Amino acid sequence: MTLTPRFLLIVSLFQISLGLGWILGYVFLPPTVFCYEWAAERSLAGEYRNVHPEGLNAEDSIVLQPYDYFNNGQTAQLPVVSLHRESSLNSFATYPPNPMDYTVLFRHLYEQGAKNVYVMAPLTWDEEPDSIVKAAVGYELDRFPHKALGRQMSESSRHAPLPPDWKKLAVPAANIVGKADRFPRADRLVGESPQLVTAALTLGTVVENNELFSPSPEDRVSPPLFVRWGGDIIPTLPLVAALNALDLKPGDVKIIPGETLFLGSKRSIPLDEYGRIPLAEHSSPTMLDTKEVIVPVMSGLRPPDTTAVRKLLSSADAVIVSEPSALSETPDAQALLAAQTIRSIMGSLAPAPPVLIPAAPAWVQWVIVLDVLLLAVWALRFQRRGRFIIWGLCILAVPVIAWYLFSVHDTWFPVMTPVTGVLCVALAGFLFPWLTPPSGNADDEEEEDGGSTPADGSGAGHVLPPDNLYQEPNEVPIPHHSKR
Structure with a gap:
């Protein structure tokens, strides 16, 4: 089986976007952790008087140190x-x-x-x-x-x-x-x-x-x-x-x-x-x-x-x-x-046991990133409007998944990894015109290519001479006589 150049190009784009997504995801890790800390502080506000975020520990868990009044202020x-x-x-x-x-x-x-x-x-x-x-x-x-x-x-x-x-x-x-x-x-x-x-x-x-x-x-x-x-x-x-x-x-x-x-x-x-x-x-x-x-x-x-x-x-x-x-x-x-x-x-605020938000398991992170990137690459077969819709849904789905993991399972993952991967695919779709499908239906692309006329004139197509362009094959020409 011979792989088409277009397929190889899509595979290469997927691999590059995956790698750049992980790299850029960890570049944007500090603001990601800050957002998680902000959400955790709000969720703990009703339980403690003060919560102080302390960043990541050696196990990549977000650490928050809550404080409450020591002995009720007495x-x-x-x-x-x-x-x-x-x-x-x-x-x-x-x-x-x-x-x-x-x-x-x-x-x-x-x-x-x-x-x-x-x-x-x-x-x-x-x-x-x-x-x-x-x-x-x-x-x-x-x-x-x-x-x-x-x-x-x-x-x-x-x-x-x-x-x-x-x-x-x-x-x-x-x-x-x-x-x-x-x-x-x-x-x-x-x-x-x-x-x-x-x-x-x-x-x-x-x-x-x-x-x-x-x-x-x-x-x-x-x-x-x-x-x-x-x-x-x-x-x-x-x-x-x-x-x-x-x-x-x-x-x-x-x-x-x-x-x-x-x-x-x-x-x-x-x-x-x-x-x-x-x-x-x-x-x-x-x-x-x-x-x-x-x-x-x-x-x-x-x-x-x-x-x-x-x-x-x-x-x-x-x-x-x-x-x-x-x-x-x-x-x-x-x-x-x-x-x-x-x-x-x-009698001021004294520390309570620290609150840890562990990172999501590695297999969960890979499933999220791969699914989102595959959907973003699949969007390349559509025209401009369809691409924007699918890419937008991919990006919006990431914070929804992050909120679900945080609120239900008390875990976090690098949100910007799949987001930057989708943005890399979108950028490639804009910069490289051969990733854009033809104006017709993408499913009929191979049929249109197979029905083209060979250069030597042989095949199913027949080219009429220029002077008989509108003449039927069995039509007899009518002689022309001038008026006398």
Whole structure:
């Protein structure tokens, strides 16, 4: 059996379109995966608060990480020990407390189970304490696994270098997606350095005279969690306290300003362009008076609520010790806001088990691609209108099949592979005229070719002489006579 050149041309076109379809299908794989992720996010929107797509894994499955509120937004209570006038004078002889008062307070916090302590107090005095007192305060503070001293910052025309112990706090530039130019800027620290000998870090708390750090209570929004110090993005105290509680580092933080803050794979929080997060409804801190922390030891007497206080301190993610910057009868508002922020972070969106969308089996992909391409090549035997109709049906059928596989079988396949294969066949049909059938019926093509007249005049056809073109074969010519 001899194969006609036309048949061989069609087979070659089918093979080329098949190969280009697979190649171009994987070239257009990212937008294909994006469409599947978008559809999956919409289907999971009613079940989870947030869904973060993570692309393909090693098995070519689309991975989506859903997040929901951790423990329904309810977290462990966060105590604040505020050394304002009323609280301080309940346990100490002077107000503001002297260095040894802080030594006693830190010692009793540690003995009652507190683990992470963050001090939002100046820790400076009119008379500088001697070296023994400094060492005593620092020793008691250094016993906590995580501790830090809060420092106020300000924005100035005189740019001070980044404090040496803050360099390891900077968020890597690769972890910041988008522009962070609306985060508040800080250039220098405010006030004197704490007058004690300690290994505790210093952390930025608020930028002085910046209204973003004093939001209205009705706004239900935190102060900014980041500041821009030169070219570095530095987390403030509430975020560092949450990172310590989650056993994370600043390198585990991913920032999308105006969208989301990711804390490793443990938390996902909505973030505005200023670096603020919404405060949870039930995020108010628990106020502790100093007399509830400092347990009397004389004559072995203990308050009746010692067990409750110990349980609170030992289970807290952080304990804040604050002293208002000015003489005050009420707790420090910035310390209370920092505690609310920490609780909101700890009770924010937490990851649920990942959702996987596997790729369709290989034999399913091949069946879809081959069937669509065979139909597209078969359309070449039709005229222009018929071709367009069949090619259009082929292209429209692909997303319908993809939707069926996704909605019924929870699988996906490279949609653009059959689509680009059909487009390759269509392009070839336009560029190469010998792929276009004659104007007559394509089924009669061979009969018309077989009935043509040979060049030598032999065969079924007979060519009459030019002068007898209209003469019948047996007709006798009638002579012509002129009139006389």
